[in-house]
Amino acid sequence: MKTGRFIALEGGEGAGKSTQSRLLAEALRRQDLDVVTTREPGGTPGAEAIRALLLSTEGEGWHPRAEALLFAAARSDHVERLIRPALAAGQWVICDRFLDSSRAYQGGGGGLEDADILTLHGIGSQGLLPDLTLLLEVAPEIAAARLAARDPDGSDRIGGRETSYHARVTAAFARLAEAEPARFARIDSNGERDAIHGRIMDALAPLLEPTR
Ligand code: T5A
Numbered sequence: 001m002k003t004g005r006f007i008a009l010e011g012g013e014g015a016g017k018s019t020q021s022r023l024l025a026e027a028l029r030r031q032d033l034d035v036v037t038t039r040e041p042g043g044t045p046g047a048e049a050i051r052a053l054l055l056s057t058e059g060e061g062w063h064p065r066a067e068a069l070l071f072a073a074a075r076s077d078h079v080e081r082l083i084r085p086a087l088a089a090g091q092w093v094i095c096d097r098f099l100d101s102s103r104a105y106q107g108g109g110g111g112l113e114d115a116d117i118l119t120l121h122g123i124g125s126q127g128l129l130p131d132l133t134l135l136l137e138v139a140p141e142i143a144a145a146r147l148a149a150r151d152p153d154g155s156d157r158i159g160g161r162e163t164s165y166h167a168r169v170t171a172a173f174a175r176l177a178e179a180e181p182a183r184f185a186r187i188d189s190n191g192e193r194d195a196i197h198g199r200i201m202d203a204l205a206p207l208l209e210p211t212r
Pocket residue numbers: 011012013014015016017018019020040041071096097098099100101102103105106146147149150158159189190191192193196
């Protein structure tokens with residue numbers, strides 16, 4: 001069976017994940033690779049419906065455990081219906097957020113046990129992991145300035161959280177990357193888009209080598 005490559009981009013809000021996903025997909029397509037871009041929560045109709053529930057500002061909000069279940073359910077549908085079939089067809093899947101967002105946000109930010117989040121991932125997605133996880137790391141004030149420039153008064157249920165929550169998320173991402181250096185590449189994501197893209201292509205070089 002042909003197998004593609006699975007690349008996830010992770011990091012806090014405003015780190016530039018969507019921007020860099022797009023630039024990466026364009027670069028890989030220029031190398032004649034078959035590329036699918038997708039995102040979490042979302043990526044399939046069912047998972048996008050769950051995304052709408054998660055991001056809604058109506059009602060009482062979700063407890064971290066309920067949130068973790070919803071993210072895992074969305075991911076399960078996404079993996080089953082989009083990611084695994086694309087990989088089996090030999091496509092490169094570039095995913096804006098994946099499992100490590102649950103580990104950093106619901107775990108690091110929300111206080112859930114990492115083992116519990118991994119258990120949910122085992123049940124929902126049979127433990128699928130990316131071949132490479134690009135952790136985009138940016139100074140908080142730079143991320144905040146980017147988000148303010150894009151959307152001066154925007155805030156949703158998930159994004160609109162206090163500074164200490166985001167600090168815990170950032171620290172959790174760093175711990176995850178330190179624990180699995182073979183799966184993670186930490187990308188300095190301050191500065192210009194093209195310079196960051198260059199760092200990402202450098203990190204991806206070992207994966208591209210066998211396909212040339
Ligand atoms: N979540 C998600 C969980 O809690 N658990 C989970 O399991 C999962 C999967 C998702 C929320 O859900 C949470 C995490 C999030 O809180 P979202 O709307 O998808 O919400 O939020 P983000 O993924 O964070 O998306 P953002 O758009 O906010 O951030 P990005 O994608 O990192 O940044 P991007 O590329 O959109 O850039 C932001 C702005 O900055 C500009 C862009 O043009 C854009 O305007 N920009 C730059 N400007 C200057 N220099 C650069 N180098 C720039 N790069 C980008």
